[in-house]
Amino acid sequence: MMEAPLSLRLGAETLTAPFPPLLAEAEHLAEAVIVGDHGRRRAGMGDTFWQYRAAQNHDEIRSIDWRRSARSDAQFIQDKEWQIAQTILMWVDQSASMSFTSLKNGTTKRARARTLALATAILLLRGGERVGLTGNQLPPRRGEVQVTQMATMLSKDNTEDFGTPDATGMLSNSRTLLVSDFMGNLAGIETAMARAADSNVRGAMIQILDPAEEAFPFDGRTIFESMSGTIQHETLKARDLRDRYLDRLAHRKDRLASLASQAGWQFHTHHTSTPAASALLWIYTALERRA
């Protein structure tokens, strides 16, 4: 399903509207931090004046603002506004399995994943962060143009059955957002997570699932096929498989959650039948969280 970049962006902008600019917490490691001109509305490193405060014991004497202190008996320190930009990379699963839907309104997992990713990107860009896609597809940049380019990149479908997270192009100490149904081989995900953990990348994994995948409402003699038809499984009594399928699904979710927690990531499962805003809220808080 090819979604026009414009309509994708429109959907994402609509979803973004109620949120305050999302600002990812900047890690203080010097290499990855690029000081930007966007204040964080709190005291910290930066060029612009933030506030005067009374000098504390731990303050160095050289940081005392003498001009201000001379007007009274106490010593004052001039705080600057904290201006740091964070880099966030995203990976959105474009594979065929994401094109599944069982809903009346036809919302596919893919459409939901794209909308969420782009909405997050818009929020972050508004907050002055640098946003890009993994796999060296779209290097992290800031500005409105990035939204357009990202929308274009996200509108390209992939024909392979299941997606594997692309860990290349991840900047160390950056943040990463993975959006997928995580139905493919777990080995690929594990590898990617390991690489991410090596370069001290933190982030969030959001699993998008269709209600049918959670409920397994099938019955009778059925041949199940993957979306491209390459993988098949035949059963004579689909209802009997339900419990075991649900067990396996729960197991997989557990596995993903433990993978995430080991690497210091956040994990969440989102269903296409629920409103996208709840998922966006979750991403907002997940990326806000300090490591």
Added chain:
Amino acid sequence: MINFGPVAFTTPWLLLGLLILPILWLLLRAVPPAPIRRRFPGVTLLLGLTDNTSQTDRTPWWLLLLRLIAIATIITAFSGPVFNPNEETPSNGPLLILVDGTWADAHDWPLRINRIGATLSKAARNGRTAALVMLTDLPPEAPIFKDAQTVQQRVSTLQPYPYAPNVEALNDWTDSLIGTFDTFWISDGLARDSRPALLAALETHGTVTAFESPSPVLGLRTAQLENDNVTVTVLRATTGIETETTVTAIGLDPAGVKRHLSSTIATFGATASHTTATFDLPSELRNRITRFEIQGVRSAGAVTLTDDALKRREVALLAGAIDREALDLLSPLHYLEQALIPTAELIGGTLGDVLLANPEVIILADVATLTVIEADTMLKWVENGGLLVRFAGPLLAASDISRIDQDPLMPVRLRIGGRSIGGAMSWGEPKVLAPFPASSPFFGLTIPKDVEITAQVMAQPDPTLAQRVIAQLADGTPLVTRKSAGTGSIVLFHVTANAEWSTLPLSGLFVQMLERLAVSTRPSAPTVEGLIGTTWMPQDVLDAFGELSRADTLPNVDGEAIATATPSAIMLPGLYVGEDRSIAINVIEGNNVLTRAVWPAHIAVQGLDVVRETLLKGWLLAIALIIITTDIFASLALSGRLRNAPVTIMVTALFTLMIVPQAKAQNDNFAIAATANVMLAYVVTGDIQIDEMSDAGLYGLSNTLFQRTSIEPAIPVGIDLEADELAFFPFIYWPITAEQQLPTRETYAKLNRYLRSGGMILFDTRDADLARFGSSSPEGRKLQEIARGLDIPALEPIPQDHILTRTFYLLQNFPGRYPSRDVWVESAPADVNLSEGMPFRDLNDGVTPVVIGGNDWAAAWATDRQGNPLVPIGRGMAGERQREIALRFGVNLIMHVLTGNYKSDQVHVPALLERLSQ
């Protein structure tokens, strides 16, 4: 045929097919239901999961059993199972099946046909020859016995006839019988004189078995008129139990649709063989009845047709507008009413109401002009067979009707004025009538000597005049003229209907003339002498089942046959039309009764119902179909397809498909609001500016009334003439715009009703600054167009002593925004003169239905909701004075609408006081 207990099989070898069932069992077991292919991303999680049980790769045993039962049922069905097979000892020799074939057979004719069919099939199986004879349709020769199968082909075409067997023909046929044969006599159950002789003759040829239906034979005698009630006698042949029958009167409704007009329950006593059903109906309904039926009995005997004997003619009487102030001692209708009341139903009312009742005759006494719509409707009514009788009079003589061109509703053209003869100021003697010519409908009536004509309207000499005259005076001037229009006719008496112009209405001749004109004819029963030599045309005839059919193709019937009133093959029961009347010939003649046929003891009498062979094939196939349908659903359920959305939706839709009746809520709020208070109304023209001005004007006027008088109106409303009821409003202000739509026909009827019932409309052309009344401003022309369809009386400019000048304020001017004096109201009767010493004429007339002017009163009255005037009137104080006078005119107008001529009657107060004091 092989028998198993009560069931036999016609083609038993087909049952061998049951042997394939075990093979089918094996085959069906091996074929599992086809899988569904589903796209599902979660398939990776399923890989490696195996099914726990392996039972569903084979069809489940119960489904197999279901299918096998279905197939077994089908095989059994096609092997021809018969329940209760008829196995009787065959008798041989020819068989004569005798059917009465009268109307009394008709109510259970299919049963009789079945019985004949069963008898013939049995005869065919036994190899007997048979013959089928119907007594109402006798063959010319003795019965010819043929193969029973051949005879059977005739059975389905057999139809009963609505008359009894002809006795002479029956005797001839009985004499021609030869040989030996058995007889089945399918009897209609009624006793007849010819029956014993025939039975005796048949018994000489072989055994006779009779078949009789147990269901009772019912009949209706011809309906009679007794004391304004219609009574119908119901007859029955079998007595013994108390039963109820419902008799229904059927006729055409005003729309020409056949309907049940009324029904009555007639109860037979236990031993009674007849009872009467009485219908108390209004004459309008009674005249519509075409026949009576016993409900639920399909037989010509249970139907009785009505003819003219049941009808009383409906005559509508209408007089011209009575606008004289003098007491009405000489009602133009008095003599007509006296002459017609004994023999006809009289109808009064407005012409519109009268035409709805569709009377036979309308009499217009001195009515000169009709509105265009009324004339059109009237002409249509005449052309559809109505008789219009008009009488002359002063109004007709004074009007211009039929003066230059012949009016379609007048038989002749009239000369101006008419003539007076034999009076104090004229020469000559009063004229007498000339003997009626042979071509006249009055031919043969004796003319009393004292009938004298002193005044009449004169016909214009004309080429067609001579043939239209049906009565003339001794000097040859026409007195009564007539012309035909369509299928009806129009008659004009050139004198009045009362004794003012002639003594004709005082004489018996008047009544006879009306009778001859078929105004008041009450047809008497036809006598045999009167019928001899006449010819009657069948219009509708009955078949044995009581159904009417057109009889266009049947030959005419002589009066002698009609006189006997006995239906036969040449004279079917039905409605026969003669020259000026119709006669109904019914199946049950005169006072005949129905008697049950009595059979000698040695004759075996059987009922109609026999134990029939029942073929089970259809039932078995139906069962198989149900099983197969069940199988479809079971298979769907097994393969998981039953939960598919489309199937579920379809099934749900089938069950939930219900028609929810929509209750139409009637909104009475408008009526309640309009009648809670006095409310002034204006016509919504569609021009927003004008409508707002009308609203503001009536608001201002309402306010003024509230402040100054005891009239306390509510907020005025705009009304839509098409949709809203007008009767709630005493007064309607109608501003005329050039763009206004003409009202529709229904709206005109509504407006005319409103005007006649005392409502008032103030027409305002709002152009008095530009045009004089009646001159051609666009609004004036529109008003003329609108008024053409309205029933507006003669008008005159408001006279100085008109009641409008003094109902509340004393006024002589009626200005609005413009001070024109052209305001028109209904004109006063011409014969009222100013008495000496009185300031105004003594006019005790009703409210003028219209006031017409162009002064744009609404603008002068208009105020906003705070009471500030909206439109400047005139200049300075003079303008304010003009506004005040306009408001006063409004107050006077509403006072006039609500109190009528109360102020005019005040003139009598001194006289009354004086009388009281004495």
